[in-house]
Amino acid sequence: MRVFLTGATGFVGHHVANALAVEGAELRLLIRKTSKLANLEGINGDTVVGDLATPQSFASALQGCDAVVHVAADYRFWIRDPAAMYRANVDGTRDLLRLAREAHVPRVVYTSSVATMHFRTDGIVINEDTPVSLADMVGHYKRSKFLAEQQAIAAARDGQQVMILNPTTPVGPNDAKPTPTGRIFVDFLKGDFPAYVDTGLNLVDVTEVARTHVAALTTGTPGRRYILGGENLTLKQILDKMSAITGIPSPTVKIPFAVAATYAFFEEWITGRIRGKEPRATLEEVRMGRKKMFASSARAQQELDFRIIPVYPAMRAAIDWFRANGYAP
Secondary structure (H helix, E strand, O other), X not given: OEEEEEOOOOHHHHHHXXXXXXXXXXXXXXXXXXXXXXHHOOOOOEEEEOEOOEHHHOHHHHOOOOEEEEOOOOOOOOOOOHHHHHHHHHHHXXXXXXXXXXXXXXXXXXXXXXXXXXXXOOOOOEOOOOOOOHHHOOHHHHHHHHHHHHXXXXXXXXXXXXXXXXXXXXXXXXXXXXXHHHHHHHHHHOOXXXXXXXXXXEEEEHHHHHHHHHHOOOOOOOOOEEEEOOEEEEHXXXXXXXXXXXXXOOOOEEOOHHHHHHHHHHHHHHHHHHOOOOOOOOHHHHHHHOOXXXXXXHHHHHHHOOOOOOOHXXXXXXXXXXXXXXXXX
């Protein structure tokens, strides 16, 4: 099977590329001129230099492909120019779907996000059928992913074979950027996590997310959303697990959201606007943290043979990788 893959130099994309290669797929990997290629080491595939912002730069590479797997996304909670995020996540997805149709590619797997779901402050577990609208999206990242997902749903409604996968919060090795989730690990390892807020996440082993991307090439129903999750954990439980792995004390001070929001405001203003660097905390993250992102993966279990596995080994692998690669002592 010949597969055109975006995002292979990123965290989830690297693991998807590796899973596809293990299954013998012939890979065409979209990279930008500025992409760091460390995550492609050991993965056989042809690189295609292009950019989602200029779709014609890679259009010819789609010819003869059996599938497109679109993992690439602008994933961050602070950005000086939000329009760039919408161009990458929304316009890039729309254009890639169009080019795949024009090239008669039989199947597209689109990596959306659990961020497009409607979560609750009371921690009730949600699923793909929980009502949601654009008004429920907090911040530019969530809004851009929601709008991009709508492009995929519309394409499937018009007959294109588009699978939509919604990973929760993947963890594991090779988070080179790192992602916002990876920064939680790095900050903890560096002793920069003195307190926590009352929030929750669903953590999932990134290798199981990658395996299910391969399964989605041949199973599942186009146009349906599939949450790929693992364990629903409070932030305190996550920090306690990291403490058990490392021996580093877990923070014991819980701060109110009002205090966290005040800190994030000054971080954005001083670090982001004045110094021009990415702030350690953003108001968008604090607003998202008011809701516990607890989700069910029952649909993916039933229709994609997705497996909910303990996340502890993936957390240990992430910590070992960050330490081995100089992100933390």
